[in-house]
Amino acid sequence: DAKTTQPNSMESNEEEPVHLPCNHSTISGTDYIHWYRQLPSQGPEYVIHGLTSNVNNRMASLAIAEDRKSSTLILHRATLRDAAVYYCILRGAGGTSYGKLTFGQGTILTVHP
């Protein structure tokens, strides 16, 4: 299964931009890059996903490298409510890779007031 590598932790100040990196050097051509985040004692929530082009939504932006071996989740203005664990995962369309989704340890984002 294609795997991702993220830093264990990152820190930011409130109202500053945050760039969360993810490496996925073994990504296949049909794998989508998904980001989820998890607040303490809650289930993860979807943030954003993309295939090749950069993506924007109301929560964040996703910048995907041209070779697709890495991506960056961008929070344009961090708030205290953005403090969470952020997971970057790959989702393929194949039978096994579709169902057997692997979540790593993610990146713990701390936001300072």
Next chain:
Amino acid sequence: DGGITQSPKYLFRKEGQNVTLSCEQNLNHDAMYWYRQDPGQGLRLIYYSQIVNDFQKGDIAEGYSVSREKKESFPLTVTSAQKNPTAFYLCASSYPRDRGGGANVLTFGAGSRLTVL
């Protein structure tokens, strides 16, 4: 509003007892998943089901069992064979592979916290 409901939120079990965690969704999703999370760790896949009456083992299926008799429901039984069952259990669902493929987003429930006394 559509979503996933997990129950109970908290559960205490004595050693040697089987317990069943409920997961119900009204999102009309075909695929459902169970994950386990230990403190400070990521999510590990226990079982997943892509369609009714079919399910597959994940990475840590030993000591767990599931059933998928209805599209809306995917209960997880933690058996006495699970050596260290104390954990946070998360259920998720998504559209099937043939409807969106890798673009399909996971929706998670709020989780069930199991403690073995």
